[in-house]
Amino acid sequence: MSKPLLEIRGLTRTFGGGRRWFGHDIPGVHAIQGIDLDVAQGETLGIVGESGCGKSSLARLLVGLDTPTAGQILFAGEDLQALRKKDRYALSRRLQYVFQDPLSSLNPRKRIRDILAAPLRHLRGLEGTALDRRLSELMEVVNLRPEFISRYPHEFSGGQAQRIGIARALAAEPKLLVLDEPVSALDVSIQAQVLKLLRRLKDEFDLTYLFISHDLSVVEAISDRIAVMYFGRIIEQAPSRRLFHSPAHPYTRLLLDSAPVPGGPPIRAESGESELPDPLAPPPGCSFAPRCPKAEPDCRQAVPLLDTLGQRGDHRVACHHPIEGPWRRLDTQEVNETANE
Amino acid sequence: MTNFIRLIARNRLAAFGGIMLVLLVLLCLITPWLPLDDPNITSPENRLKPPLSAGHLLGTDALGRDILSRLLWGTRVSLAVGIAASLVAAFFGSLIGIVAGYFGGRTDNTMMRGIDMLMAFPYILLALAIVAVLGPGLMNALYAIAIVNIPFFARNIRGVTVGIAHREFIDAARLSGKGHIRILASEILPNVLPVIVITMSTTVGWMILETAGLSFLGLGAQPPQADLGSMLGEGRRMMLNAPHVAVLPGLVIFLLVMSINLLGDGIRDALDPRLKSGALSRPAPFTHIRRRQVPPENGSAANALLDVQDLHTHFEVGRRTHRAVNGVSFTIRHNECLGLVGESGSGKSVTALSLLGLVASPPGVITEGRIALEGRDLLDLPHRSIRRIRGRNVAYVFQDPLSTLHPLFRVGHQLIEAIQQHQAIPRQEARELAVSLLDQVRIPNAERRADQYPHELSGGMRQRVGIAMALANNPQLIVADEPTTALDVTVQAQILALIQNLRETKGTSVLFITHDFGVVSQVCDRVAVMYAGRIVEIGPTADILDDPRHPYTQRLIDCVPRLGEPNNEPAAIPGLPPAADALPEGCAFADRCDLAEDACLRGDIALRATDSDRQVRCIKPLGLPTRQGVMQ
Structure with missing residues (x-):
């Protein structure tokens, strides 16, 4: 097997905690506890878990919106934290992020042109006609009409806004996309459109996906391999078919x-309290x-x-x-x- | 911009203030070209002339200077100082606020503690102290007032910035390669600018008053220069024998500050997004009803619990009419669960809220229809009777229990309130009932949980409390609006089981609103599919899922990924639903439907019966003469 594109080793993130002048130290909350994970070039890894399991914290660590407390993330063999120290933009050129809520991830006071131009300018150094050419390319790639580019975000529906979010992520020409619940805020009919688009883009640009969702059926539909998270840890990881089979x-x-499942048999509900343990204890x-x-x-x-x-x-x-x-x-x-x- | 001016013009007081301010500013601007005496030339022989005397329209002061001229020049100075001071305060205050709010942590702490120190002094004393150190003079008064007002801006702007700095688009900008300075200038500033303008518009008047105050005390404008405060101060000494010398500048201060404040309030109302979204308009306790004719009673639904016929609910915003619910008819039998399925904007929630007149009015209006609960037309009842039905015969469970439960009251207290609203029983008894309700919805340790606040419970527990509250008065019908959408699947499974269980033991009917066909097939006996404000298909759940008749239902089912069938790729529906204020003629789904023909685009397409208990709104329903279960 060839070397994986992304290697995560012992990744840990603790929030809060620290020393007090008097009394006991304040315990921290372990959002991520020693995660090991490999993602191969060109695959789609699904990450499933319920709210509070740490899947979004993991995503933010990967794209550099947050810094790990311990552990290492290697991208194509290079340590991301070291890379980031040398060049602040290095991470954003390799990994990009697609947000859950398409509308709140677009600045309401900026036109689509300005939103899409930012990564092209700052990460790829494009200006003038090259920038304009790339902008219209991006709009075409995500199936949006070219005249939409001078509109404001509130003029778009959720599905269109999410396409803009995807276009912005693609603008940086990343190798890997971290998709954090990209379709859960969308209606089912729109959800299928966006999933189809994501599949096409992956082939077209040879991308690797880390697809985070709470919806098992969506993850099953798009992933090659799935990791299940619970309370900050990965508790199971297998190829998609195998995970659902056994x-x-x-x-x-x-x-x-x-x-x-529509038309499926009755679901089984857990008796007792289905609550996550107290993260402080x-x-x-x-x-x-x-x-x-x-x-x-x-x-x-x-x-x-x-x-x-x-x-x-x-x-x-x-x-x-x-x-x-x-x-x-x-x-x-x-x-x-x-x-x- | 024109929209903004229109909003201000609609507010009469603000328009009045605006016009007055424009007149005053115009007068000040043209002052140098007006045929006025020099404001500083004294002529002792003309001293203290009354208003309307020859050559001096408003009279003269103790040194024989023309008051009209001094007033106009003085207003110029006061306005200039007030505006300049608020610009300086706004600039530095906003800078501190934005930087502190964006970076947070230690930066925030250091800067805001500095601001707190500034605020710890009574601020007129602080202004006096600053002037005392710098020495009297108009410029120094300006500095003093600007410094004193910086904390006001800093705190306001910091609060807003903290809210924006954690929004996702800031993260997105960071990932787009923008540095801190760029994010501050191009992402945060445009979003806090309205707040800065609002704060300025409400402080300029105040700053003019403060400048006048310092000048009045002799610390601002120095003689012979006129400003409104110093004129007032000079006039005070001869209040009794020449009152006009003091009254006139006082009057101008009053007019100036009042016009600025009125306009400022108008600007705030026009710019504040919270107020714009209708927080100021108070919705009526019941939806307006404007029916031209009442549909006749339908004999076939005599044994139904709820019978809705041809319900139309519209939202009238400006000149536009959004037809959210556009002729919905359905019945719910005793102990039945009817699912109402549709995408966002299909009108399913508005249908549910219309049942008891809970749609916000304005802008909502029920324009047609009949809603019969056990034969009584609810749209005909007086408000008092509707209020008795709300929560007693029909109860609601909403999507987000965190926003429907009051955060400041214990959940037990809220349950007791719901019980006592409809049942005249003593508090102790009501409490016992509340605890037993919590028990019924399987909340462990009900006695202890009743004394907790909503935020102490998990999402699933809160939704159980919401259901307990709906059950409080043994309703005949529970309207559940997406009750599990915000919950995790394992919790959802439990809530669905609970609802199912309650139906069996209590015989309640349920109207279950959801977008999820999986959930529908778990709990609903029959299902109605909504599209663009109308029911396009209604019938028994299993039949519709196995063998949909309407193309929309078929496509909607096909685009849901099915667990355990990874090869079954979901098929997307192209296009978007039509806007509710521009519904097309004929079938609303026609332009997304690949089976559409010309006839689909004409006239009104009726809901017609296909099988014994199924109806579909389509002129060529799918797969009609096949045996059920064979279609795959």
Whole structure:
């Protein structure tokens, strides 16, 4: 296997905390706890998790909007933090970010031309006719009419605004795009348009995607490989098909069981409180143990590490007692068959 | 800009202030060319002439100087000093505010503590102290007043900047390669500029008063130079024998400051986005109803709990009419769950709010239709009766419980209030009932949770409280408007199970509004699909999902990625829904539909029955004579 494009090693980010003059030190909140992750050139890695699991914090660390407390991010073998010290724009030329809320990520008082021209000017040094040519290219690439370029953001619908957000990210000619819930603020019909656009752009510009979402079906539709996050850690990681075929972590199974499918069988709801642990006082051992139906005493003692499952080596899970065998839910086909009998 | 002027002109007082100020400023500007006496030439033989005497329209002062001339020249000075001082204060104050708000942390702390120190002095004393150090004089008074007002700007602007600095477009600008200075100048400044202008317009008048105050005390303009404050100060000594010497400058100060303040308030109202969005207009407690004719009672829905017929709700904004709900009819039977599905802007929430007259009026108006709850037309009832129905017969659950629960009251208190609104029971009993309601929605430790505030609960718990509140008076119908959209899937699964359970045990009917077909197929017996303010298809959930009749329903189902079927690529619908103020003739979906023909673009397309309990609004419904379940 060739060297991955992005290597994340032991990435940690702690918010708050510190020393006090009197009394105990203030505990910090661990948003990201020692994440290891590789992303290969040209693949789409989906990151799934519920609110508060740290997926957005991870995204902000990658594109340089935040600085890690510990750990390393290597991009094509170069350390991003070292790169950033040498050249402040180095990160933005390699990695770009697409925001969740398309409208709030566009300055309401600037025309689309100014918004798109900023990365071209500051990151690519374009001016004059070269800049204009590139601007119209960008508008064409994301299927927006050329005359839209002199309008203000509030004149656009959510889907169009998100295309502008994508065009801005592409303007920097990055190798990797971090897409943070890029379609969750959009209506389903618009969502499908944007997903289609993203797929086309990936082939056209040979991009690598890190696709963050809380919506399993969207992630499944676009990703080659999926990592599931819970409470600041990656708890399972596998090729997309394999993850949905035989999820090994009880939390992944819970997520799959909870997602309603149109025309699908009844979903299973968790009994008990489905709440995240208190981030200021995390439980010892596995952070999912308090909710886990299969928790054993050893789960509450040691934090399980991400470990390879099976012989193929591409399925890794952080669980002391991973579940084996395929995940089954009656699919639509079978329901119809039983209904017809 | 013309829009801005129109907004100000609509506010009569502000227009009055504006006109007055323009006149005063014009007078000041043309003063050097007016045939006036020199304001500083004394002529002791003409001293203290009354107004309207020959050659001196407003009389003369103690040194025989022409008061009209001095007034005009003095107003020039006062205006210039007031405006200059507020520009200086606005510049430095805003600079401090923007820098402190943007960088935050230690920079913010240092700068704002400095500002706090400045504010710790009573500020007229501070101004006096500054003038005392610098020495009296008009320029020094200007500096003093500017310095004293810097904290006011700094604090205002910092507050606004902090709000903007964490917005996503600032991050986006950073990723576009912009440095701090560029972000401050080109991203933040344009967004705080309206606030700076508002703050200035409300402080200029105040600064003119302060300058006048310092001059009155002899610390501002020095004789013989005239400014309004010093004229007032000189006139004060002969208040009794020549009152006009003091009264006239006082009157001018009054007119000047009043006109500036009136205009300033107008500018604030026109620029402040919060006020612009209608925070000032007070919506009526009930939606306006303007029905020309009432649809006749429909016998077929006699056993229905709720029967809505041909409901039209419009928003009238200026000259435009947005037809948000455009002829919606449906019924809900006892213990039934009807799903209302559609994309944003399809009119599903407005339909739900129209049921009990909860659409904000103005601009909302119900122009047609009949809403019958157990045979009674709700649109015909007096407001008092509607209020009794709200929360008792029909209750609402909204999307975001954080914004519907009051943040300052304990959840138990809010539940007790909801109970006592409709049931005359003592507080202790109401509390027991509240705790048992929390129990029913499976909140662990209900007794303790009742004493917590909404922010202490997680999103899922808050939505449970919202449902408990809806259940408080055993309603016949619960209207749930996207109750799980803001929740995580695992929590959503629990809330859906809870709603299902309550329906079984309590026999409540539910109108469930959502955009998610997955959720619909979990909880709804029947589903109505809305597009551009109309129901395009209605029928049993399973039938519609398996075998949609309307092309829109079909395409909408196809564009949802389905879990567990990665090969099934979602198919996008091209184009956008039509705007609610420009609905096309014929089928609203026609220009996005690949099956459309000429007939689709003409006339009104009716909702017609295709199967026994299904209706579709399409002239050539899909897959009609097939057996259900065979279509894939």
